[in-house]
Amino acid sequence: QVQLVESGGGLVQAGGSLRLSCAASGRTFSIYAMAWFRQGPGKERDLVAAISRSGGRTYYADSVKGRFTISRDNAKNTVYLQMRSLKPEDTAVYSCAGSNYYDSTSLLGPYDYWGQGTQVTVSS
Secondary structure: OEEEEEEOOEEEEOOOOEEEEEEEEEOHHHOOEEEEEEEOOOOOEEEEEEEOOOOOOEEEOHHHOOOEEEEEEOOOOEEEEEEOOOOHHHOEEEEEEEEOOOOOOOOOOOOOEEOOOEEEEEEO
16 A cells, blocks of 8 residues: 655745645555645646656646646655645645556556645635
8 A cells, every 4th residue: 555645735825835745655666657636615626737757757737837846756755746826726625646557648547545635725
């Protein structure tokens, strides 16, 4: 099994920045892709960003392109989400996820492992 623990959420003003971290433990060698999802109030959970094992491939939702950056440090089994120019509509619970599924053309999952989530609130 794999355990994922997020940190770094909080309250920030619009235009500000936050960096989320996700530490993985357990059978981390089985994970190929890592991703960040978010679920806003009254909304469905959406994929925000994803990254391949090597870090050579990334995916971003259109709504965050140019503002968010996903990265990973395999030596530390940690994935990061740097968020800049935050907007009130970015307010959500952000969850880290890991996938055992290898696809050379897609990072869309399915995702097998999930963290508990961390709240990000952006005030206007």
